Amino acid sequence: MSHSTPQPTAPPDAAARAVAPARADAAARTDDRTDAYVDLATRPETRGIELVRPSERHGRARELFWVWAAPNVSVLNFTIGATMILLGLELWQALLLIVAGSLPWILTGIVATSGPAAGTSGSVISRAMYGVIGNKLVILLTGWLLSAVFLALNWLASSFMGAELLAGLGWTDPVLVPVVVTLVVSLVTVLVAVYGHGLIVKTYPAVTIGLVVVFVAVSAFILPHADWGYRAAEPLEGVGLWSALTIGFTILAATPLSYINSPDIARYLPRSARPSHIVAATALGGALPCIAFTAMGALLATGIDAAAMDLGIESALLGMLPAWLAPVFVVAVIVNTISLNGMTTYTSSMALQSIGIPMRRIPAAILVGAIGTALTVYLVMSTSLLEAVNLMLQLLIVVTGPAMAIYLTDQALRRNRYDGSALLDQERGGPFWYTGGWSIPGLVAAATGGLAAAWCLTTEAGAGPIAEALGFVDLSVPAGMAVAGLVYLGLSRTRLAGPTRP
Template identity: 30%
Template sequence: MTSGRAPATAEVANEAFRVEQRGIDLVPDDERTMRPRQLFWMWAGAIWNVEFLVYGALIVSFGLSFGQAVLAVVVGNLFYSLLGLLSLQGPEAGTTAFGVSRAAFGRNANRLPSLFNWFTQVGFEVEGLVIIVFVVEALLRRGGVQPGTGLKILVIVAAVAVQFIVPFLGHATITRVLNSLAIVFIVVFAVMAALVLPHVDLAHLHQHATWAGWTTALVLVVSAGGLGWTENGNDFSRYLPRSTPKHRTFLAAALGGAIPSVLLELLGAAAYVVSPHITTVTGVPSAFAAWFFWPFMLLALPQLFAINSLDLYSSGVTLQALGLPVQRWGAVIIDTIVAGAVTAVVVFQGRFYNDLSGFLDYIVAWVGPWFAIVLVDWLLRRRRYDRAALVAESGGVYWRNGGINWRAVAALLAGMTAALLWTDAQYYVPSYMSPISAATGGSDLSWLMGILVGGSAYALLSAGSIRREIDLVGAGAVGSGTAVLDGGVRQPRRPGRSGRR
């Protein structure tokens, strides 16, 4: 059964500004009223964001020339194609990213990458909330108010309370709000570009990074962009009808993210030439006209709340994939409290921008191989899922050894190991330089190694067993009522529940 009562009609199920009742359970076909253009503008509304302006400035601060920064931005954002690819399973499966992931890992083994993702999503939530607090503090100081400890705590509580609202309401509200905000943010970008570009003098930028330095910058672009969003993709595309052409789903997600990301990061790189202080959000206005401080900082707040809404929504349904017996909106409450507490710690004790760079460097170690495993599994299954088995509490074609597919676990660990063997995180906490990075002057290709090794290992280990599973399902030998072990029928399934857990 599902946790909570499902809406009676498609209109109620998808109505904005009502609390969404769907969590990780299957979305019925008659509730799939989203359109690809809405998916495009949802991603665009999130990515038209001051954070990506700062990412563009940060990579230049690593010592890149402007030309090297442009190359890193263009190459790095090609990987929004990965977000497009991991938005294709949602319409077919009708469930979230870590509901789909159960096909590869099994229900119980899937808790491992789900845990990694929960930490990752909460980390991104904290990033956004900390920046929001910094922006409010900057506004207070500009207004002549010096925020003390008590006022900072009040700002954190207020930021957390505001951030909670849209993710609590759910998918339809997020889509409606971000679709509307996208146009406003595009106008703001145009104003910023008009203010900064006439003052960019590339002759003043005398620096050139090594290959190793460039690959480090590329990791930031890839992890903050296309690869870093793959674990969110199907959470939102699952409301598209199953009949949606796959190329339209792919383009909506990939271009919705890539276009604003490229434009903002290029503008950030150009603005760094005008003012190196732009590597922090509160320093961004220094690259623009003095009068632009107030409108920019005030508009940065809804941008930051918007992008955080995606992370908070996804962390909620990921808690359900972990097996927490709560409804989606209850999971959002839990995540909001956790993110708020961690935000307070970072604000009062952290080294935020250094911690952020380290966070972005390390998360690719698990995201890369997980992405590859889910994609390879989908392709090996001929792009079809047994939907009932994805939400079955036990049994079904994805149950295998007590809900664990050891092949997928082994492939994930192999991919993570490979990624960590080519990681340069020597300036972060924890400080670490891998053997391959040390031998290549500090280069970092962790994201690529994780994808290649994780995906290849899973294909080699699982191709035969997946073929047997497909044959058994096609022959009617298994389904939502039968448990399977390594592609063979094991035992009749006990009557159980399928749903949000």
């Protein structure tokens, strides 16, 4: 670690005055305002990664339940649930696996507690794990890659559903119609991200209630088609069963493990907010709708044949609904897409700032939206919804599992104590400069954890050497997280950690 050293001839107070502005860089961006920042739903949010001062903190932990519930009342859950049956599982096995795959939402809740502790975004807090410069590389992957993929996946779902509905009105172009739907939905999504935290917290409770009503109504029409005594044509056993179960778990766990950005929404809460309440609100808000509607997706798959599934889960689903409910459901899917991608675009705009690109948050949100739109248009023209969801969620585990494990380990080592001002200090020799701006423990842990996950991963595109040796049993989640967490823990206790150790 290289620290800047004051010149021998400089008096101590002069040296302190020279270093102090750099140390207060972040605070200055907030404190130079004469009035406290006001977080309103009717005003575009200009705050980015700047510190949220104590006087500007507000809200209660329970608000996070609605923030996380609205994005997860999603048609993607139907798709993921259907995948559990397509893997060859019995219905009861699929339902138990869906519950188990939702448990990682607890980890998302634990990570969220660092937001109020630091008063800044998760993409800045992770400088404690990777160093000022190393964090830019990690956020480029965990922030930008995740954001682009999830923006595309959700816009893809709304595009296909919107195209199915418009086809009934005579708009049948298989490429142009989904692209137009994508462009319209992405525009509204970016507007949500521009208005930011205040709009999200204010409107998402009503959005959640409305979505739940529609999705419950849809579920009522799915249930009569479900085969409650469903049994696979060739029941799995032995290694084949374990392969299906572990692949299914990887797909299910990918969603909660991807939300390393959960501190971004929680950072406005007062420091006095109880961590247990933050964990509970975040975890339950994400897990409950995931469990309910992923289970409905599994039930849906038991009641339709392979030919219908080949046409697409969205087509099969709309075919079960009465004429009056189908358009309502499509609108609900689009609203859900906007709520999820609005939050994703919001948090990824701060990830862009933390990388060091000199942009304010609102232009950054527009840029993120443009990139996600471009990827969605590409997917619309090249793949099906089911194929895109399964493959992308599995591949993301290589990045998200290790990153989540490192974050949790750092929280435990530091006892969730983070100094926001110090984290925003990017000057050479600052508290988190480590070794030339790089934290060796964090980066080595991320690389080794990602490698372990890749070796243990099984996808349709291929399998890692360990997964193949085990008969395509997928241990990518536990392997990647265990290796990353243990390596980070071990190296953090050595000289490689540098002076600013957890």
